[in-house]
Amino acid sequence: MKAHMIWSAAGAIALAAAAAGSGWAGQAQRATPAAAPRPAATAASVSIPRSTPLPATQALFDGYVAAKRVPGIAGAFGVGDAPTVFVAAGRLSYAAGAPAAGPDSLWRIYSMTKPVTAMAAMILIEEGRIGLDDPLSKYFPAFATMRVLTSPDTSLESRPATKPITIRELLTHTAGLAYSINAKGPLLKEYERQGILPLQVNAATERQARAARPATLAAFAERVATLPLIAEPGTKWSYSIGLDVMGAVIEKASGMPLDRFVQTRILNPLRMTSTYWQVPAAEASRLATNYAVLNGESLPFDPAATSVFLQRPSFAYGGAGLVASVRDYDRFLHMIQEGGTLDGVRILKPETVRLATSNLLPPGVVFPASNGATDEAGYGAGGYVTLVDRPGVLAGTYGWDGAANTVSWVNPTRKFRGVVMVNIFPPGSMPLRREVPAALLRDMAGAMRARP
Incomplete structure (x- = not known):
């Protein structure tokens, strides 16, 4: 399908600008109401065909893998009600025969747990059970x-x-x-x-x-x-x-326990069937290995087959405990983008989403932006919030990143979202916040040229 049939030029610009402007963090087609099928246990079946409406982004991902910066990578990008576009490359580890990375692969999202x-x-604040x-x-x-x-x-x-x-x-x-x-x-x-x-x-x-x-x-x-x-x-x-x-x-x-509350009030209603505090043994083949780069060499820091995320945690870590797929996290972001409702299921009221994605900092407190500016970004419920439109920045974007180089963003006002997942330490070692937006802009330019 032609790129311009899925992505409007304005939408592509918005998506790229949002990704570029959200770098402060130190860190499928929209489904019908029918039950979502559970992904297969092996990720090999979900490799992405190269006929993608985001060829520059696909080429960037392919380049990361070819250069052995990561064994595999997956992303999901959405504008408005257009179908989510999934892009992926490589495999879940450097081991021979490792499953291909894809929309339903499992990645440690660490601090991207915080927005969840x-x-x-915010659900309990909306209900008056927390002030x-x-x-x-x-x-x-x-x-x-x-x-x-x-x-x-x-x-x-x-x-x-x-x-x-x-x-x-x-x-x-x-x-x-x-x-x-x-x-x-x-x-x-x-x-x-x-x-x-x-x-x-x-x-x-x-x-x-x-x-x-x-x-x-x-x-x-x-x-x-x-x-x-x-x-x-x-x-x-x-x-x-x-x-x-x-x-x-x-x-x-x-x-109720935190994990049960999140499962009952967020994951189940949104049909996020690949988000876990503990990865079931039957789903272990979908889990990526987490690597640590030391002196230019990638070492398996948490191999998938023996991962600590296969164990039951001491308790649900609300700041860094989840494993998820890009398909699932896209649904979470899509819910926020749509003001708290997805596929007819309401998680939050629109006014609650607006509150959560607004600047909630106490008076006089500033969020330290990476470029030193204090008026460009604030902080909402568990994530940064951009406050002004400037080159490469769109106001109203909310998101946060994870320690293993996962990134995410969503703008409920302009209606766009994106998430990219790899699993590699140290934090911030992958230039996703800079290079993914540049690739999206190239895809936008290609979509404009393809328009009749």
Whole structure:
């Protein structure tokens, strides 16, 4: 099918500009209401034909594989109500005979879990069971007496906090909490000692982490409450475990485990049949191997056959716990694009989606854009939000990235979305935020030339 029959020129421009402008994160045809078929256990059957309406994007993906930058890659791109376009190349590992990468391959999405958890929280906010500006201590009283470090990088000395942590601050990384990936000095050691490690990377590191980690999400939150903050709540944006603590609040407010709530209220209604906290053994052949690049060599850091994601996690990690396919994540983004409803199933009201994808930062707090600008981006529920139209940037775009170089974005106002998945460490080592938009622009130019 001709590219211009699927993608309007304006839509292609919007999609490319959205992808280019969303680089702040440090990190099928629209289905009918009938039940979606479950993907086959092997990904070999879902390899993508090269007759794609996005030939430049396909060529980019092919080039990544040919250059051995990744063994495989998959993406999904949508504009309005046009059919989603899937692009993929390569295989799920460098091993001989590995299954082909495709729309239903499984990838560790790490921090792209955060928008899912955030939208789960927005469901409860919409229903009045959580208040956006409720104090966290309403759900976990231990957070009523927090302390703030006086020298965060060098000492555990602290003073009493003068402000309470709120739900808004959990959703926007402004609660004063830290992360094991960015904490320093004594606080980092304390996070590690106390098991404040709500993620899994491979079987070897998981054995050590699990020995210290609390056994339940509620116990995790209670332990976080005993540790000092790096900043006064509501005064600074700092990437954090806020969405993991948010998961504990969701459990309290909903009366069910986080993973069950997400499954019941988001995954099942959207027919996201390839999104897991624990990959079933029967689906392991669809899981990509996660590689780590060291001195130019790709090493299998978490092989699919023995992946830690085949194990049951200590609890559902709301900040970094999910494995998903691009087909599934596209459905999640499509729901947001359509104001909370997909295929006649409503997850959220339009006004709730507008709130979630707006700038929710407390007054005076800015989101540190990678280009140093403070007026171009804000932060919504679990993801950045672009605030202005500028070259390469479209206002209203929401999204977030994952540690293994997965990227995503959606713009509910202009009606476009995109997701690209690979699995390779270190974070940010693949130039997807720069090179995918450039390829989409080339595809847009080709679509314009093809128009009668």
